[in-house]
Amino acid sequence: MTTTAVTGPAARAVQVWKVYGAGETEVVALRDVSVDLERGKFTAIMGPSGSGKSTLMHCLAGLDSVSRGEVYVGGTRVTGLGDAGLTRLRRDKIGFIFQQFNLLPTLTAEENILLPMSIAGRKPDPEWYRTVIETVRLGDRLGHRPSQLSGGQQQRVACARALVARPDVIFADEPTGNLDSRSGADVLSFLSDSVRTHGQTIVMVTHDPVAASYADRVLFLADGAVVDEILAPTADAVLDRMRTIDEGPRGLGPAAGIPHESRGTTDPTGRTPHPGPPPDGGGLPRMDGGTEPGGGSRDPSARLGSGMAQAVRVFAADNGPTATLTSTAPSTLTTAPTQAGPQTVGPVPQGAPGEPAPRTRRDPDGPPPPRLRRPAESEQSTPEPARRPTRAVGRAKPEPGSAAPAPPTAPPDAPNTGPAATPDQSASRRSDVAPPGQTAPPGQTAPPGQTSQASLGPDGQAAAGVAGPVALAGEDAEVAGVRVGTEVGERRGSARRKAVQGPAATHPPKGRPTKRSGPQDQADTAEPAAPEPENAKPRKAAVKRTTSRKAKQDPVADDE
Numbered sequence: 001m002t003t004t005a006v007t008g009p010a011a012r013a014v015q016v017w018k019v020y021g022a023g024e025t026e027v028v029a030l031r032d033v034s035v036d037l038e039r040g041k042f043t044a045i046m047g048p049s050g051s052g053k054s055t056l057m058h059c060l061a062g063l064d065s066v067s068r069g070e071v072y073v074g075g076t077r078v079t080g081l082g083d084a085g086l087t088r089l090r091r092d093k094i095g096f097i098f099q100q101f102n103l104l105p106t107l108t109a110e111e112n113i114l115l116p117m118s119i120a121g122r123k124p125d126p127e128w129y130r131t132v133i134e135t136v137r138l139g140d141r142l143g144h145r146p147s148q149l150s151g152g153q154q155q156r157v158a159c160a161r162a163l164v165a166r167p168d169v170i171f172a173d174e175p176t177g178n179l180d181s182r183s184g185a186d187v188l189s190f191l192s193d194s195v196r197t198h199g200q201t202i203v204m205v206t207h208d209p210v211a212a213s214y215a216d217r218v219l220f221l222a223d224g225a226v227v228d229e230i231l232a233p234t235a236d237a238v239l240d241r242m243r244t245i246d247e248g249p250r251g252l253g254p255a256a257g258i259p260h261e262s263r264g265t266t267d268p269t270g271r272t273p274h275p276g277p278p279p280d281g282g283g284l285p286r287m288d289g290g291t292e293p294g295g296g297s298r299d300p301s302a303r304l305g306s307g308m309a310q311a312v313r314v315f316a317a318d319n320g321p322t323a324t325l326t327s328t329a330p331s332t333l334t335t336a337p338t339q340a341g342p343q344t345v346g347p348v349p350q351g352a353p354g355e356p357a358p359r360t361r362r363d364p365d366g367p368p369p370p371r372l373r374r375p376a377e378s379e380q381s382t383p384e385p386a387r388r389p390t391r392a393v394g395r396a397k398p399e400p401g402s403a404a405p406a407p408p409t410a411p412p413d414a415p416n417t418g419p420a421a422t423p424d425q426s427a428s429r430r431s432d433v434a435p436p437g438q439t440a441p442p443g444q445t446a447p448p449g450q451t452s453q454a455s456l457g458p459d460g461q462a463a464a465g466v467a468g469p470v471a472l473a474g475e476d477a478e479v480a481g482v483r484v485g486t487e488v489g490e491r492r493g494s495a496r497r498k499a500v501q502g503p504a505a506t507h508p509p510k511g512r513p514t515k516r517s518g519p520q521d522q523a524d525t526a527e528p529a530a531p532e533p534e535n536a537k538p539r540k541a542a543v544k545r546t547t548s549r550k551a552k553q554d555p556v557a558d559d560e
């Protein structure tokens with residue numbers, strides 16, 4: 001691992017290009033982006049849908065490779081690191097917070113918070129741990145499981161998990177996207193406090209100008225280039241800037257403090273010309289280790305390649321080594337190849353701890369995401385109409401069909417595509433396009449017919465419940481968010497998910513209200529459905545009574 005002095009920026013992109021696909025399907029997601037992310041600062045990344053925000057964040061975090069250019073985290077040059085190096089980097093230097101919380105449902109809040117460190121064989125500094133717990137106000141909820149926590153509390157657990165290891169930088173991808181305005185404001189206050197009081201560095205992708213206004217600096221992306229920035233932003237200033245950017249290239253103003261070459265305005269369309277095909281002629285590696293003629297492909301079936309199918313095969317064929325987490329004392333969390341146990345971690349909704357959630361792209365034509373309000377605004381505000389549906393979203397309902405552990409009554413040989421359907425974006429994205437002139441580093445793609453490296457436990461065995469912590473163990477341990485044994489192809493297409501999981505297994509679009517999940521929906525309390533009573537009428541009446549009783553209560557208020 002190449003390291004330089006750790007006095008510079010917390011993270012840095014130098015003339016970074018990211019190109020997906022080739023020919024007609026080519027997408028230039030990042031064009032010549034150069035940016036320094038200052039240590040001890042809270043930076044927000046904003047821009048229209050498809051402008052490259054997530055791609056930039058993923059490249060910075062080593063979750064995705066760049067096509068050209070260089071990325072640094074702290075003193076470490078990320079570009080060119082192999083799998084083991086990337087794993088160590090993400091484990092030791094980076095914290096992740098995702099929109100979907102990504103907590104393990106079978107573990108308590110405390111166990112979730114400590115899990116990444118436990119897997120890495122480290123213990124938190126007790127004083128710092130206490131500080132984190134106090135700051136996130138989770139002291140009285142540490143023994144609760146995610147299903148017993150509100151969305152805001154779950155996200156605070158995720159924040160604590162990211163913070164407790166004191167990473168060089170925390171990357172947060174729409175951390176408030178699933179929260180109501182109050183919980184969102186809570187999480188943002190906590191994040192900005194951790195920057196101001198404890199010197200944490202945070203980089204957050206958001207669509208929400210109010211969320212961005214908590215940051216010290218907002219970077220604006222348009223069409224893959226950094227086009228502007230605002231320091232000490234207000235929500236109004238951010239909103240104004242976003243409006244201009246949405247108007248198109250003519251709206252792109254000079255980027256204060258941004259190197260000219262990163263502004264992407266060197267041709268009449270406002271686009272910086274693409275650097276051209278990679279020097280090797282453009283044969284880019286696919287998920288299955290083959291090569292797309294002329295580059296990667298966006299064709300879902302091609303991208304799904306053997307990755308998703310492979311993961312399905314792995315899980316269906318072998319329920320073998322899963323991780324057992326001794327959950328009674330967090331410091332004794334262990335991973336061990338075992339078949340069963342009270343705390344056996346099976347399929348995990350949305351991936352393993354901190355793993356990037358499958359990307360749920362916001363439908364540009366859909367309803368706008370819930371807007372947050374800063375505390376001062378909330379105080380004088382009128383009741384918020386969207387509150388109930390958005391609050392309901394915060395319950396982190398496991399994706400239908402994707403996550404809940406198989407009910408105990410499931411036949412042992414029944415193929416369970418749950419975990420395999422937890423797509424791993426990092427794996428797929430890293431495999432999209434190798435840097436020009438390079439093929440993907442070993443381990444990033446698996447040849448057809450082989451279990452990918454990412455699906456192997458430390459002993460090389462296929463890891464069942466591929467998203468489970470067994471895939472986190474050992475040298476390949478991916479802790480706060482990374483490759484957790486699911487070499488599963490492109491994460492985006494619901495068509496692809498459907499193909500594997502069945503039609504119900506689509507993810508809700510970002511920011512869109514979904515039905516509140518009841519306890520019966522939660523993975524760790526899943527029970528086989530009770531048989532319908534013969535006389536259904538009284539039951540219906542009972543359901544009615546329960547519903548109207550529920551309607552009178554404010555369940556989230558109870559939580560808080």
Ligand SMILES: Nc1ncnc2c1ncn2[C@@H]1O[C@H](COP(=O)(O)OP(=O)(O)OP(=O)(O)O)[C@@H](O)[C@H]1O
Pocket residue numbers: 020021027028029047048049050051052053054055056298361362429432490
């Ligand atoms: N795996 C991929 N294959 C092909 N194109 C991709 C892939 N990932 C992203 N892109 C494309 O790259 C561009 C930037 O995508 P990205 O997800 O970074 O945008 P974004 O600003 O985060 O969007 P949003 O706000 O909607 O999440 C888009 O045009 C997108 O379609």
